[in-house]
Amino acid sequence: MRILAFETTCDETSAAVLEGRVLRSNSVFSQIKLHRKYSGVVPELASRAHLEKIPFVLAGALGAAGVRVPLRPGVFDAVAFSRGPGLPGALMVGRVAAEAAARLCGAPLIGVSHLEGHLLACEFEGGRVKRPLEFPLLALIVSGGHTEMWHARGYGDYRVLGRTRDDAAGEAFDKVAKLLGLPYPGGPSVEKEAAKARGKGPVFPRPYMPGTRDFSFSGLKTAVSYYLAGKLGQDFYKRKLRLPARESAQVCQAFQEAVAGTLVRKAEEAAAELGLKRIAVGGGVSANGALRAAFGGLKGFEVRFSEKAYCSDNAAMVALCALRRLEAGKFANSLRVAPELDQPGW
Numbered sequence: 001m002r003i004l005a006f007e008t009t010c011d012e013t014s015a016a017v018l019e020g021r022v023l024r025s026n027s028v029f030s031q032i033k034l035h036r037k038y039s040g041v042v043p044e045l046a047s048r049a050h051l052e053k054i055p056f057v058l059a060g061a062l063g064a065a066g067v068r069v070p071l072r073p074g075v076f077d078a079v080a081f082s083r084g085p086g087l088p089g090a091l092m093v094g095r096v097a098a099e100a101a102a103r104l105c106g107a108p109l110i111g112v113s114h115l116e117g118h119l120l121a122c123e124f125e126g127g128r129v130k131r132p133l134e135f136p137l138l139a140l141i142v143s144g145g146h147t148e149m150w151h152a153r154g155y156g157d158y159r160v161l162g163r164t165r166d167d168a169a170g171e172a173f174d175k176v177a178k179l180l181g182l183p184y185p186g187g188p189s190v191e192k193e194a195a196k197a198r199g200k201g202p203v204f205p206r207p208y209m210p211g212t213r214d215f216s217f218s219g220l221k222t223a224v225s226y227y228l229a230g231k232l233g234q235d236f237y238k239r240k241l242r243l244p245a246r247e248s249a250q251v252c253q254a255f256q257e258a259v260a261g262t263l264v265r266k267a268e269e270a271a272a273e274l275g276l277k278r279i280a281v282g283g284g285v286s287a288n289g290a291l292r293a294a295f296g297g298l299k300g301f302e303v304r305f306s307e308k309a310y311c312s313d314n315a316a317m318v319a320l321c322a323l324r325r326l327e328a329g330k331f332a333n334s335l336r337v338a339p340e341l342d343q344p345g346w
């Protein structure tokens with residue numbers, strides 16, 4: 001079984017080839033440099049960059065996998081793409097590329113949930129599908145645009161338990177980094193700064209939101225903003241005022257701890273209530289060391305993270321979702337894109 005996959009939901013253009021359980025290639029072009037001066041992803045620029053880069057990324061993935069071009073019937077058994085959620089213009093690029101490749105190969109076209117990809121990424125080890133997930137489990141997806149918790153009963157069988165009501169965890173990292181004058185993407189910048197923290201810093205509120213499994217990180221971001229305004233003056237952002245390095249590091253650490261503490265507590269509570277013993281965490285934010293350490297401290301649960309290389313957006317995880325669907329024979333209706341159908345389940 002040989003699968004070609006595309007990922008273009010946000011600011012990574014990626015193509016991958018999965019053959020059986022072996023990842024033959026996973027070529028990723030990151031648009032970070034393009035968006036950095038705006039401290040966030042500019043949708044129109046992202047779409048154009050996908051369009052520009054996708055032929056090269058595809059050529060890279062095919063070349064690394066030893067697949068000869070032009071594509072011919074029978075070369076791939078299926079072609080997959082992230083059908084959403086994501087930026088509409090960006091999604092279209094991946095879908096059109098996938099459709100073209102699928103037609104050339106006479107292969108079925110499979111649209112998968114990007115968020116399911118973040119969950120299944122936990123199965124890769126050393127470039128192979130080596131650690132199959134065991135169900136049922138509690139899935140926590142923490143990316144730039146989404147923070148979601150699911151009760152996963154099997155492949156494709158996901159019940160959404162909670163979602164973010166405002167900013168996603170990654171978005172909060174990005175915005176806090178912007179307030180502190182740290183480079184985009186904020187997650188890695190904040191983590192790097194936090195590692196330098198010494199002494200006692202501020203303590204930020206943790207948005208546990210009792211009584212619901214939803215999340216909300218916008219208030220935490222505002223708390224950081226108020227803290228900075230108190231230290232530097234109301235117009236600190238406009239005047240580009242920055243905290244001294246030592247204090248900035250303390251703010252990063254306090255913010256990171258608040259996010260990690262909230263995610264761990266809410267996941268633990270939900271898993272315990274549902275009688276789930278396994279937790280799997282995926283998405284860009286799952287690369288965060290403080291979050292991994294906080295989950296590592298959980299007693300009584302088996303917690304899985306994906307290898308760091310597969311935490312951020314990549315087409316390998318998209319190929320794997322398609323493989324699971326093919327194995328289950330449930331991909332015929334995978335091409336719907338209406339937002340109300342943007343559910344992770346099959």
Ligand code: KG4
Pocket residue numbers: 010142143144145146169170171173174185186187188191283284285286287288289311312313
């Ligand atoms: O999953 P992802 O690559 O793209 C989306 O689907 O959104 O996630 C990107 C997000 C960004 O907000 C980025 O700041 C965050 O993941 N991120 C991190 C880290 N690395 C990336 N957040 C915290 N710590 C990190 N080390």
Ligand code: ZN
Pocket residue numbers: 114118143144283284312313
């Ligand atoms: Zn993502």
